[in-house]
Amino acid sequence: MIKLQPVRGTQDLIGVEALRHRRVIDTARRIAALYGATEWITPMFEATAVFSRTLGDTSDVVTKEMYSFEDRGGESITLRPEGTAGVCRALVTNGLTQSLPQKVFYAGAMFRFERPQKGRYRQFHQIGLEILGADSAVADAEAIACGEQVLHALGIDRGVELNINTLGDPESRDAYRTALINFFSAYVDRLSADSKLRLQKNPLRILDSKDEGDLALVARAPTIHDYLTTQARDFYATLKARLVDLGVEFVENPRIVRGLDYYNHSAFEFVTTMLGAQGTILAGGRYDVLVELMGGPKVPGIGWAAGIERLSMLIDEPVRPRSPVAVIPMQDTLESLACSVLRDLRAVNIPAEMAYRGNAKRRLERANKSEATFAILIGADEASRGAVALKNLADGTQREVQIADLPDVLQ
RNA sequence: GCGGACGUAGCUCAGCUGGUAGAGCGCCAGGUUGUGGUCCUGGAUGUCGUGGGUUCGAGCCCCAUCGUUCGCCCCA
Numbered sequence: 001m002i003k004l005q006p007v008r009g010t011q012d013l014i015g016v017e018a019l020r021h022r023r024v025i026d027t028a029r030r031i032a033a034l035y036g037a038t039e040w041i042t043p044m045f046e047a048t049a050v051f052s053r054t055l056g057d058t059s060d061v062v063t064k065e066m067y068s069f070e071d072r073g074g075e076s077i078t079l080r081p082e083g084t085a086g087v088c089r090a091l092v093t094n095g096l097t098q099s100l101p102q103k104v105f106y107a108g109a110m111f112r113f114e115r116p117q118k119g120r121y122r123q124f125h126q127i128g129l130e131i132l133g134a135d136s137a138v139a140d141a142e143a144i145a146c147g148e149q150v151l152h153a154l155g156i157d158r159g160v161e162l163n164i165n166t167l168g169d170p171e172s173r174d175a176y177r178t179a180l181i182n183f184f185s186a187y188v189d190r191l192s193a194d195s196k197l198r199l200q201k202n203p204l205r206i207l208d209s210k211d212e213g214d215l216a217l218v219a220r221a222p223t224i225h226d227y228l229t230t231q232a233r234d235f236y237a238t239l240k241a242r243l244v245d246l247g248v249e250f251v252e253n254p255r256i257v258r259g260l261d262y263y264n265h266s267a268f269e270f271v272t273t274m275l276g277a278q279g280t281i282l283a284g285g286r287y288d289v290l291v292e293l294m295g296g297p298k299v300p301g302i303g304w305a306a307g308i309e310r311l312s313m314l315i316d317e318p319v320r321p322r323s324p325v326a327v328i329p330m331q332d333t334l335e336s337l338a339c340s341v342l343r344d345l346r347a348v349n350i351p352a353e354m355a356y357r358g359n360a361k362r363r364l365e366r367a368n369k370s371e372a373t374f375a376i377l378i379g380a381d382e383a384s385r386g387a388v389a390l391k392n393l394a395d396g397t398q399r400e401v402q403i404a405d406l407p408d409v410l411q
Numbered sequence: 412g413c414g415g416a417c418g419u420a421g422c423u424c425a426g427c428u429g430g431u432a433g434a435g436c437g438c439c440a441g442g443u444u445g446u447g448g449u450c451c452u453g454g455a456u457g458u459c460g461u462g463g464g465u466u467c468g469a470g471c472c473c474c475a476u477c478g479u480u481c482g483c484c485c486c487a
Contacts, residue, residue, distance in 0.1 A: 054487080083487095112487085115412085115413095115485090258486095259485080280486090283486095330446085359445085361446065369447090375447080389445095391447085393448080396446095396447085396448085
């Protein structure tokens with residue numbers, strides 16, 4: 001006997017869980033359309049290079065956390081760990097760099113080989129928005145406004161805060177990086193073990209350490225704002241002004257950073273306190289050199305992504321669609337008539353179903369459990385008059401209705 | 412990759428200091444012929460996550476393993 005178990009970090013979405021999932025996607029797609037975005041559906045796997053080129057060698061993300069394998073043709077394939085790279089690849093391979101800007105919405109499964117945690121799975125799902133080919137800060141503001149509106153439409157407002165920051169342009173970033181290294185190097189002995197490593201590999205990451213000792217130092221560390229070039233400063237100022245114009249409330253948080261070098265200028269995160277350590281529910285930033293890194297032309301981009309599993313945990317229970325009318329033949333010989341009734345109802349968009357097993361009592365029990373509001377009892381007596389018994393399952397009343405009148409009565 | 416907690420019927424859980432398993436809900440069948448939700452009666456549930464070990468004997472102790480969960484790391 002094979003042990004039937006879902007693969008670690010995967011889950012089945014059944015019933016109300018599937019409804020929640022669906023609602024997040026449908027809502028996000030609808031809101032994204034308000035901003036002019038259209039949906040792209042790109043493959044769930046890509047040539048490994050699509051992801052690895054942009055990630056560089058510094059992070060062990062590539063080697064340890066991607067689902068990469070050789071396919072039967074010997075090509076290195078990777079299950080997409082995020083959505084942006086695939087969208088950028090699609091932009092290039094479809095020649096859409098000739099018709100910029102492009103505003104893209106996507107939703108789908110992503111795969112990362114990580115230790116599962118609350119709201120964190122190995123196959124997880126994201127919604128995302130990308131605006132490609134726009135180098136104006138207005139695009140950043142619009143992307144953020146869109147994210148905010150999605151959260152709002154989902155009813156996730158309470159306890160959610162938008163944090164924004166700028167990473168500057170590459171020049172600003174390099175200067176700041178050097179300044180940080182200088183600052184923290186003077187206090188190496190007071191840094192946590194993790195942050196000592198970060199100081200070597202990725203000094204910016206010290207800024208969002210959770211260690212208390214680190215936090216005390218970080219509070220006194222220089223912020224990027226002292227190292228911004230004029231252009232970077234202007235860009236950030238414009239972003240904030242446009243956010244105000246769009247009615248988006250935000251908090252400036254100089255500790256927001258990104259792990260990878262292709263990010264520049266705007267970085268933002270919507271954070272909640274209601275999900276423990278996994279508090280970031282929607283995050284994004286500007287990536288002006290990503291497409292180029294992948295081997296494409298220079299196309300600036302700004303976008304965000306959000307984990308559907310986390311959003312699902314925060315939304316109210318979706319309203320269930322109305323349960324189908326239960327059609328119940330009282331004897332096997334009336335099954336034929338029942339089928340024609342089912343057909344008539346469905347033809348006018350009235351959900352209707354017939355239980356396949358059991359006697360009338362059993363079928364009525366099932367109808368009740370399915371939360372159907374009506375049952376159509378098909379009996380020989382009524383059938384001889386071209387009618388059926390229509391039972392209201394909520395109050396128990398029952399009356400005879402002509403079969404031809406059913407669609408109108410149930411509409 | 413690191414640390415803590417947990418894993419008993421479909422679900423939520425109980426099981427005293429080791430003596431071969433229980434409750435509630437759900438499920439199934441009845442309470443007479445074509446009628447649910449309430450009520451009554453009866454019934455089935457399980458190699459106690461899995462594999463080893465200790466013991467006369469383990470759900471309970473030990474080890475391993477798989478999984479869940481909460482953190483750390485990472486976070487594209």
